[in-house]
Structure formats: structure tokens, C-alpha cells
Amino acid sequence: MDDGTRINIILGCMGGSVFVLFCLIIACARHCRDRADDDLYGYNIDMIDGRDLLLRENLVDTVLEDGKTEWQCVVCMHMNHPDQATCALCGASADASLLNGSMLLSGGSLTTTVLRNNNNNNTTFLTNETAFLHSATGDIPLLRSSSSATNAAADSIELTTSVRQRALRYRRLNQMQLTQKQRGAARRRLWQRVSLPNGAFVWVRTTQPTLQKSDSFLSKLRNNTFLTKNPHANALRGTVAEQLRRKNAATMGFFTEMNDDGELAWRKTDSVAIQMDPARDTTATGAGVMVETGDKTVPQGAADVDFEGLMSMSFREKKKWFLKQVSSIHVPYMESVHKLMVRRDHILEDSVLALGGYLTPKQLREHLNITFIGEPALDAGGVLREWFGLVCKELFSAERGLFCTTHAENMSYWINPSLSRKRAAQGNDGDGDYLKYYTFAGRLFGKAMLEGLVFDANMALPLLKHFLSVPITFSDLEFLDEEVYKSAVWMRENDNVDSLCLTFSVQGDGDDIIELKPNGNDIDVTDENKMEYLALMLRYRMLGSVAEPLTAMLAGLYEIIPKSMLCVFDYQELDFFLSGLPMINVKDWQLNTRVLNFARDSDIPAIEREIQVVFWFWEVVESFTDEERARLLQFATGSARVPVEGFKALTSASGYVHQFCIQFVAPGVPPLGMCPRAHTCFNRIDLPVYETKEDLVTYLTLVIQMEITGFGFE
Structure with a gap:
């Protein structure tokens, strides 16, 4: 090999090495600038944070300041944080609920019950009832017990609501102009499940938020002799069946259940429901505990869970129980x-x-x-x-x-x-x-x-x-089509419906006619059969x-x-x-945000500048509209809404809590170098240390107005 050839080979290798090195530099530069969630710097920041890993179900939902108590919504009975101006569940104002509470207190029929009072929670109920039943270990799941002492203890803490109190509440609701959502929320406990001795459930219409264990009719259901002797029976018989029919007859009610063939069945509310988890469900138990036998997982122990007790708990306790059960089946x-x-x-x-x-x-x-x-x-x-x-x-x-x-x-x-x-x-x-x-x-x-x-x-x-x-x-027709509902109400409450010239059919798409019963298009709707028509129309619309x-x-x-x-x-x-929460609470966002400084601890002036930028940031977020806040949250976390617990419950892919974080970085070359960068996997936003509040407004507004999707933004 001559010298010229050797030199060409060496130059070629050097050129190739330079090209590879150049590509690596470009790739690294893009990697550092990308809005990428595999940013190792961000990962290391999280790893050295030193906080204990926390699952969502282990969060303390509400931390109240001394002397403050939650308020109970007069419309839906949901408990709300004292800082909330409206009910998180239905949107009713706190003022209306607190006024109702004053009315009840002044009526002399109410004893305010404080169910929990410790350093983390102080909850006051405006109704003298409670549904919190805990096992001796303090766990949430409730297990049935044959012990009469246990039953007596449960009965002793289940207080009833007075007739006067209910009357005052209903009077207050009638005076309020409820929204459609509030009307639905007010009826959320109208139907409640009652367990039967064969492990099945039946629906019972009630005017009270929780069922009373001392109710004689409910006792007849829970201890029904026929179902005790015939556990495979699928219907009640005798006087108790007639009592249930009369109790539920005030409302035209039906529910859907999936039969053994995997088809939905439309059943009356005086029927016996099938078991909570049918035997054909081989994916998990009713209690959320996986039991493996051989090569498959089978349900076990669902009948031992006190579903009535679980369903009567507060939303906070229900959610905690649910999250624990979900965690138990999550791989x-x-x-x-x-x-x-x-x-x-x-x-x-x-x-x-x-x-x-x-x-x-x-x-x-x-x-x-x-x-x-x-x-x-x-x-x-x-x-x-x-x-x-x-x-x-x-x-x-x-x-x-x-x-x-x-x-x-x-x-x-x-x-x-x-x-x-x-x-x-x-x-x-x-x-x-x-x-x-x-x-x-x-x-x-x-x-x-x-x-x-x-x-x-x-x-x-x-x-x-x-x-x-x-x-x-x-009444649920109202939530699908208000005009259809109003027409149906008029028909139900007025005579001479034959003048409407209706038949047992409904209009489909175009010229299609759907018959509600065989030969329905040839059967006129009259005053005598209009209730049958309405029931069939409800069934068609809903199922x-x-x-x-x-x-x-x-x-x-x-x-x-x-x-x-x-x-x-x-x-x-x-x-x-x-x-999740319908509105973004800036105060909650701020309280559950970590700030990581770019400046060295010894550089006091630089730290003070970063503190000033933090103040500007929250002032700007406070000035944003609800839509702009949602867009900022979407940009920083990948989601425009937060869970029901608020910002404290933001998580990473592993399921562990990962709070929102502001990481300060050095400003780059305008304009892109001055834009905030998001690391949605870590719920983190990189914020340049801006010289003025106007710069912060300009660039923060810029990124939330851009339709940024993907993880290659530079």
C-alpha cells in the first residue's frame, strides 16, 4: 500500500469520525431541547428529591385549618372544603347550603354530629346521620358478621334523620331554582340496594340518604324466609314482594342486567337483581382480591363484603376503598x-x-x-x-x-x-x-x-x-332530550291524548318507523294505554x-x-x-407545587430573582381565564383536568404521586430559548428566569396558544 492510499484511508476515517461526532452533538442538542419525557436531567432531579413514594389512595384528602369545618351541600349532601364556594359534585352554592344549615339548627331538631376530629380531618355533618363503619383494624372494607354485638354497634351509630329536618330540606330545595345537574344530583340516593339472604340485591326506593337497619320492611327483605330456603330463586314471593312493588310504584323504574348469555335485560325495580359479580366473571373477586386456582383466577368472597355498608359511606371513604381495590388488581x-x-x-x-x-x-x-x-x-x-x-x-x-x-x-x-x-x-x-x-x-x-x-x-x-x-x-329522559321529556310529561298529566294521533311507534332516521310492540304502528295511543306507551318509549330510548x-x-x-x-x-x-374537578383551583395548584432553583444557594440575588418570577407566574395564572388555565395544565402535564383530590393527586406512569414542579433554567436565545418547556411525564415545567413580568406573560401565553402535540417540539 503506497503512502497516497494510506493517507486517503486515514483522512476518510477522520472524516467519518468527525461526521459521526457531529451527528451525536446534534442529537444530544435536540435531546436536551426537546419537550421530551426521557429527559435524564429531569429524571435525576426527581430521584434526588428524597421524598417517600406515595400512592394516590394513601393521600390525606382534606387538611383543614383549626376551627374550620367542611360544609354539606343542601342539594346533593356532598361534603365540601370550606374554601369551596360551590359544591364540587353538583355546583350548588355554599351560601344556599349554609343558610339551610342555619334553618335546621334554628329549628331545634338537629344535633350536629362531628364524625372525625383529628389533626388531619374535621368534618361536620348538617344531618344527624352517619354511614362510617370501620372494622377493628381501621381498614375500609366492611365484612358481614353474625355477631349480634357487631350488628348492635352498627345500629347504634346509624342515626336517623328527623321528619322535620327532611321537610325543611325539601322546602328549601323547592324554593331553589335547581339546574338540571343539581336535579340529577338531588336524586342520586333515591334508589338504594338492599342485600338478600341468597347474596343477591334488590332495589328499594327511599326518601332518605341512607337506609336504616332498623326498618322493619328492610329486615323482612334481608331475612326473607323463601330466599333463605331457596337461594337459587330469582324472585321474591308473597306479601313482601307486594310490599316492594307498592314501595317502588311511585316511580316508573327499570334497570339493566346482563344475563348469562351476555345480553342486557330490562327489568322492573320489584325484581331481584342478580349477584353483584356473576359467577361467569373470572377476572376478579367482588372484594377486589385476586384468588388463583391452577391456571385461572376465580372470584371468591364477594358474599362476605357488606356492600350496603360500603355504599352508605361518604364519597371520600368510597374513593379510598375503590383505589385500594383497583391497586390490588393492577399488575x-x-x-x-x-x-x-x-x-x-x-x-x-x-x-x-x-x-x-x-x-x-x-x-x-x-x-x-x-x-x-x-x-x-x-x-x-x-x-x-x-x-x-x-x-x-x-x-x-x-x-x-x-x-x-x-x-x-x-x-x-x-x-x-x-x-x-x-x-x-x-x-x-x-x-x-x-x-x-x-x-x-x-x-x-x-x-x-x-x-x-x-x-x-x-x-x-x-x-x-x-x-x-x-x-x-x-325523569331521566330529561338528560337525553328535554323536548321529548316535556312532551312525555304533558301526555302523562293530561287527558285526550288521542288528539295527538300517536301510535305505539317512534320516528327513526328519515322515513323509518320503529314499532314499540308488535303491530305498534297500527295501535293508537289513548288515555287508557298511554302509561304502557310511555313505559315502552322509555325502554326504547334508554335501551x-x-x-x-x-x-x-x-x-x-x-x-x-x-x-x-x-x-x-x-x-x-x-x-x-x-x-375530575370541573374548575382549576389556583390556590390548590400553588400549594401543591415544588420549585427547583437554578441559582446556587450562595447566590442570594439570583435566588431573589427566581422568587420574584414565581410570584409573577402565579399572578399570571390567576389572571388567566378558565380555558387558559386548562391549556397551561394540558401543556405541562398532558391533561386539562385534575383528579377529584386536586393537584396533590397528580401521578406519574408508575402510579405514584408526582406533584407539579417548576424548574428554573437559564434563558436561551429568543424566541424559542425564552419559551417555557414542558416535561409532562414529570408534571414539570422549565421556566426561564425572566427579566420582566411582561416577558413571562408573552412567552407563557405563546406556548399555551400553540397547538403543541408530540414530543419533538424545539
């Missing part, structure tokens, strides 16, 4: 994860393909790990939250047509009956796989509860009732028109979260849990 993050690789421009199709088909029970309950194809970010929580938001946006979009918005005072989402009718009419020529989108939707609800994700949308009240198998009544997609959706949901876990909530509480 640990370090054991395995379920990886999804999706294309951003086909996010719903790819997600349905990955999550809508056959998956083992273990796969369904693994943590999700999302990868956007062609993007560099590693998912430590932020990518998951962005994926969830984008998938929900597609799933509920009008263009997809899977769900539709209700024609009601508060917009919410309901299964699109037009799509269901269209697919049914197409038969085998249609898209037979459209139901997999609803199976996916049900599983998405289950995954959201497992992963601690919050929906930026609300489901229609009847859909929430279907989730829980809560009785659906005539018949959406039966197939609803069945697929419920099946997908229960595959992940057993019904016995869900049913601890009422429908209003479930909506609250799924959708």
Missing part, C-alpha cells in the same frame, strides 16, 4: 407493561386494534406504555396522558358518529342510536366490526380508572346509570335503540373493573371520579 409497573405503538394520524384505529380485541385478564390490567411511531419520547406518564386525550377526542367526535351529544341543559355524551340503527339495517353487508369500538370504549373507561386518567368530557346520566345498573326512571353497542361497552368495562367495585359509587359520584 405492578415493574412486573410488566402493555406496550402500544400507534400512529398519530391513525390513533383511534391503531388503539382499537391493540386494545379492542382479545386480551388476557393480565394484559387488560397492565400499565399502558404508549409509543408514537416516529417520535423519540419514552413514556413515563406524559405520553400516556396525551394519547388518552387524543383518543377521547377522536372517540367522541361528531365525525366518527359513535357517540352523540344530548339535547339537554348540560351537554354530555350518549351512544349514537342512529349509528346502531344504520348498522342493524345493513346486516351482514355493513361493518360487522363497529362494535369493537364500543368494546374499546368500555375498556378505555376501565383503563382510565386503573391509570388515574381523567376524562375531559362527561357521560350522560342514563349511561352512568347503565354502568352501575341503577334504576332508570321516567332498545342502543342495546348492542351498550352491551359491548359494558362488557369491555367489566373485563377490567368488576361491577362490584364500581357499584360502591352512585352515578353522580362516578361522574365526578371519571371527570
